[in-house]
Amino acid sequence: MEIEAEAPDPKPAPAPKKAPRRRRARKGSRRARGQFRIVSSVPGRIPKGLKPASPRDVMKNLDATGRYVGTDSKSGLEAIEKLMSDAIGNADAMKRAYSSVKTLSDGAGREGVIVGLGELDPQNGARFLKITLEAARDAGMLKLGEDVRVATSSGGIVIYETPGGAHTWGKKASRRQKKNEEE
Secondary structure, X not given: OOOOOOOOOOOOOXXXXXXXXXXXXXXOOOOOOOOOOEEEOOOOOOOXXXXXXXXXXXXXXXXXOOOEEEOOHHHHHXXXXXXXXXXXXXXXXXXXXXXXXXXXXXXXXXXXEEEEEOOOOHHHHXXXXXXXXXXXXXXXXXXXXXXXXXXXXXXXXXXXXXXXXXXXXXXXXXXXXXXXXHO
């Protein structure tokens, strides 16, 4: 009895194709979704040995409650001013570190919030205010319509809204910014 052997198939079976990756559809721009960046003019992070508390714990320690919402630049500054006033007015450590919160405008007509310094130097003052703003954002307490810049100035720490977190305080408005303001 003869057993007939089958000839091997000359072409190997093709590997199964991977399904194409689906990308989540974005609905509107980052700012339209309520996401904004907080940029600082002072470089540096929290030192490696220190572990930051959760954003909710930071806001609880500062006794800042409620929501701080600003959809346009005027209400955004009011939200930032209210948050800073609450944080500085309610926590003893913040009272020692910072002195006052006021609104002001630069020579080009931009408005911002200036936080006076107490016992802190300008670099650390800017770092801790950035951490405070990030904690409020991450805890869902701060919603703004534009990116925010934290910068040092001669009078303290200036916080202002600016597209992309660009350093524009005290600088003349570009043609593009002027055109956008006119529209």
